[in-house]
Amino acid sequence: MHPLTSYLRRLIRHKRSNLCVSADITNADEMLALARAVGPSIVVFKTHADILSGWDPDPVHGTGAKLAAIARKYLFLVFEDRKFADIGFTVQLQYAGGVHRIVDWAHIVNAHVISGPDVVRALQEAADSWGGEEINEDVGDAQESGSDTWKLPSKRGLLLLAQMTSAGNFLNEEYTSNCVAIARQYREFVMGFIALKPLNSQPEDDFIVMTPGCSLPPEESLDDSEFVPGSEDALGQQYVTPKELILRGCDIVIVGRGICNATDPSAKAEQYRGVAWQAYEERPKL
Numbered sequence: 179m180h181p182l183t184s185y186l187r188r189l190i191r192h193k194r195s196n197l198c199v200s201a202d203i204t205n206a207d208e209m210l211a212l213a214r215a216v217g218p219s220i221v222v223f224k225t226h227a228d229i230l231s232g233w234d235p236d237p238v239h240g241t242g243a244k245l246a247a248i249a250r251k252y253l254f255l256v257f258e259d260r261k262f263a264d265i266g267f268t269v270q271l272q273y274a275g276g277v278h279r280i281v282d283w284a285h286i287v288n289a290h291v292i293s294g295p296d297v298v299r300a301l302q303e304a305a306d307s308w309g310g311e312e313i314n315e316d317v318g319d320a321q322e323s324g325s326d327t328w329k330l331p332s333k334r335g336l337l338l339l340a341q342m343t344s345a346g347n348f349l350n351e352e353y354t355s356n357c358v359a360i361a362r363q364y365r366e367f368v369m370g371f372i373a374l375k376p377l378n379s380q381p382e383d384d385f386i387v388m389t390p391g392c393s394l395p396p397e398e399s400l401d402d403s404e405f406v407p408g409s410e411d412a413l414g415q416q417y418v419t420p421k422e423l424i425l426r427g428c429d430i431v432i433v434g435r436g437i438c439n440a441t442d443p444s445a446k447a448e449q450y451r452g453v454a455w456q457a458y459e460e461r462p463k464l
């Protein structure tokens with residue numbers, strides 16, 4: 179199993195959380211404030227670094243380094259939703275270079291395999307040549323459990339975009355099964371998928387599935403920042419309840435505007451965590 183997958187599965191049990199908050203906000207300091215606010219309720223924090231103004235590129239004290247420190251303090255993984263999709267040579271530069279130097283601070287990234295399987299090999303090479311500044315850092319001190327020591331694996335992980343939530347997308351069944359085949363070729367780097375349901379079908383498969391397009395039903399939501407499950411936003415995003423996604427077998431639900439735009443994002447994240455965790459506990463165990 180990918181070391182980050184076993185780490186994440188431990189985190190899920192420890193924090194009683196299947197929640198990823200997606201920081202769909204446009205200012206770097208506000209993104210860091212959101213990470214602190216929702217940190218106790220989540221196991222993954224998803225970013226879009228390229229929508230942020232005010233990104234500080236300093237490798238030691240800048241935005242990425244600060245986010246990684248918040249992640250260590252509250253025990254969650256950082257997932258940059260970069261959706262790499264270019265040829266291998268270019269994605270290596272996009273992953274390790276530029277203003278954001280994503281590999282330095284994001285434990286997880288994702289990629290489309292539209293350009294073929296070499297995109298995965300290229301990203302893996304870039305991850306393997308990364309310096310690994312966080313190697314085995316002891317982050318146990320901030321935790322409620324006290325005695326638990328959390329060793330963050332020094333490896334980076336990849337999710338393949340096997341299915342999407344937007345109406346009319348072209349990721350059909352054949353494409354999805356090709357993603358699974360590629361993931362099996364690169365098990366030491368690919369942790370799993372962005373998909374609408376679990377995609378494990380062989381005994382040795384242990385791929386994580388993270389699913390966006392998640393919204394509370396109106397009777398459970400006191401906020402009008404949310405979209406009604408079964409409906410779409412104005413641009414084709416489709417929503418399902420966290421309960422349904424977890425009962426389907428998804429490992430982690432991803433919530434963006436439902437939490438970011440709430441009047442109290444921290445309370446809202448806690449509400450989502452509770453609902454998703456309850457469904458997880460109700461779900462028959464394998």
Ligand code: 5BU
Pocket residue numbers: 200202226259339341342343344372390391392415432433434435436
């Ligand atoms: P929302 O506000 O909860 O709809 O935000 C969903 C987030 O998940 C947003 O950052 C999208 O970029 C991301 N997303 C998605 O919605 N659907 C997909 O298929 C993929 C990513 Br891949």
